[in-house]
Amino acid sequence: MEIINITSKNELLxxxxxxxxxxxxxxxxxxxxxxCAYTNLKATEDIDGIKVFGVNVAEVRDxxxxxxxxxxxxxxxxxxxKMIKPLKGCDKPDFYKSLFQNSLFVVENNNSExxxxxxxxxxxxxxxxxxxLKNYFDQHKIKYRDIDVSKDTKAAExxxxxxxxxxxxxxxxxxxIIVGFDKPKIDRLLGIKN
Numbered sequence: 001m002e003i004i005n006i007t008s009k010n011e012l013l014x015x016x017x018x019x020x021x022x023x024x025x026x027x028x029x030x031x032x033x034x035x036c037a038y039t040n041l042k043a044t045e046d047i048d049g050i051k052v053f054g055v056n057v058a059e060v061r062d063x064x065x066x067x068x069x070x071x072x073x074x075x076x077x078x079x080x081x082k083m084i085k086p087l088k089g090c091d092k093p094d095f096y097k098s099l100f101q102n103s104l105f106v107v108e109n110n111n112s113e114x115x116x117x118x119x120x121x122x123x124x125x126x127x128x129x130x131x132x133l134k135n136y137f138d139q140h141k142i143k144y145r146d147i148d149v150s151k152d153t154k155a156a157e158x159x160x161x162x163x164x165x166x167x168x169x170x171x172x173x174x175x176x177i178i179v180g181f182d183k184p185k186i187d188r189l190l191g192i193k194n
Contacts, residue, residue: 001044003054009062012053016081023052023100026064028072036090037073043093047100089154098145117174117190119144122159126150130169133181140192144171 003025006012016022025041027034041052055063057072067076067083077084077099087099102118119137121144123130137144149156149168159170163177171178173189187194 001042001046001050001052003038003042003052005054005056006063007060009060009066012055012063013081015051015053016078019049019051020080021050022078022080023050024055024063024067024076024078025052026055026057026067026069026072026074026076029056029058031072033090034073037075040090040093041075041096044097044100047097050100092152095147095152102143102145116143118172119174119190120172121146122149122155122170122172123168124148124150127168129181133169133171133186136181136183136186140190142190142192 004015006015006024012024016024025037027038029035038054057064064070064072064074067086069076069086071088073088073090075087075096077087119142121130121134121137123134123146125148134144134146147155147159149159156166159168160166162172163170163179165179167179169181171186173186176189178185178189186192
């Protein structure tokens, strides 16, 4: 993945207008967390339709203030020039790859009648109900982001914060949390007809 370094807010705005799906990494060169995010983003495979721009706050001072970013690294997701959401900190290359693929799917479906809701599954490799849930999504061609909470403590804490529970599987469907494999509720939220 090539990260295109930006030197000013105006240059960034011009580039954002040219593409549908953009990410901007606001980082501070020399910072351990920023270097981690920069390296892990570069390690993802090139995915067509995604542009990643880099803004080093040590050199470019007008971008992070324009978007009210107060910590580095922060990855900003844009649809065109409209910011969707910020993601703080450093994540693994697989997380970034999944994020890019999921955002492409959502953007591509914007022209269809009903776009799929964002789906995130919190799971562990040893959980049989997690496997059943993911197989169910695969069977119904539901795109989802799978987070292994046995390896990602930050995500595990986020999951417990959202639901108040530690058990898996847990599914976040556009902000609605489902603990366990509650098929009727999943079907209702995603419009699955059996």
